[in-house]
Amino acid sequence: MEYRTLGRTGLRVSVIGLGTMVHAGHFGPMKDEESLSAIDAALELGVNFIDTSDAYGAGYSETLLGKALKGRRDKVILATKGGNVMVGPNRGKRNFAVDYIGRVMEESLKRLQTDTIDLYQLHNPNVDVIRSGEIWELLERRKKEGKIRHYGVSINTTEEGVAAIEGGRSDTIQIEYNLLDQEAAEEVFPLARKANIGVIVRVPLRRSLLTGKLKPEDQQQFHGEDVRARNFAGEVFKRELAKVERLRFLEKPGRSLAQAALAFCAVHPAVSIVIAGARDGRQMRENAAAADVRLSADELQRAKELWRNEFNA
């Protein structure tokens, strides 16, 4: 496993991490044994960064992680998030009020069965929240109290990324970046690199599309809490599948498309860690092995040109 420094946090993180959204059933039904086999495989292979959120299964993923890491908490850099309301009348809304974040952080600590969270991230704050001073003061106080070690943001847009970097308060940025969505490399990555802000790449497999295993008929299985019901509704899914076919040149004997997709993210010099979701131990093993995969200069060039000239046109 290769390790990199996560920006100014100084944390040494494995270049491949584990995302645990899938463990809460957001990619269809899950069994805890599968989730636990993914976590076990991660630790066995030197994957030392696990990302979760209080929103995944309304705390389910955090609770599972808390149990799974009992007796081995020190092996993992644990990142979670708060700000998405998942229970009660405001379900589905965002809340970054100081008292709300203060309270849900305590709940995350309990579910994770830990005294300190290594990285606490605001979960999808907009530019106004990022620019407000109050929430950062709370995070700084919690850091001084030892409840969190570092803090950052998980964001959706370039504008939010730029605001977080220019604001100077966020230690890290978590953002989507993959072969089908390379926008983060345009503006956010160069700025983050210059400011020594750690970059965490999320959704590197575009929610399993970039494994190349999905077929048009799979769309029928995306319903309920499956994030793909919303992301890949209607004609979008067919269009995304057609783009994946154009990327098959990255697949080779001994190198799966998923591994090439993860290697593509990892090669960017601003990126410290690529967090792919892994449903089970098998997926975790395949993803961890991507740390050793190198794409050729020609392959990289072709993948970038495809996005710029065709996918993003």
Ligand SMILES: NC(=O)c1ccc[n+]([C@@H]2O[C@H](COP(=O)([O-])OP(=O)(O)OC[C@H]3O[C@@H](n4cnc5c(N)ncnc54)[C@H](OP(=O)(O)O)[C@@H]3O)[C@@H](O)[C@H]2O)c1
């Ligand atoms: N706003 C936010 O903060 C936010 C948003 C999204 C994600 N995230 C974080 O980023 C992490 C990663 O994103 P993601 O989980 O949404 O998407 P992803 O990593 O692009 O895709 C993960 C899915 O791909 C499939 N997969 C993974 N490895 C595979 C392999 N080797 N072979 C075959 N299939 C494989 C699995 O689903 P199937 O087995 O069902 O195909 C898995 O759940 C999340 O877990 C979460 O921690 C954060």
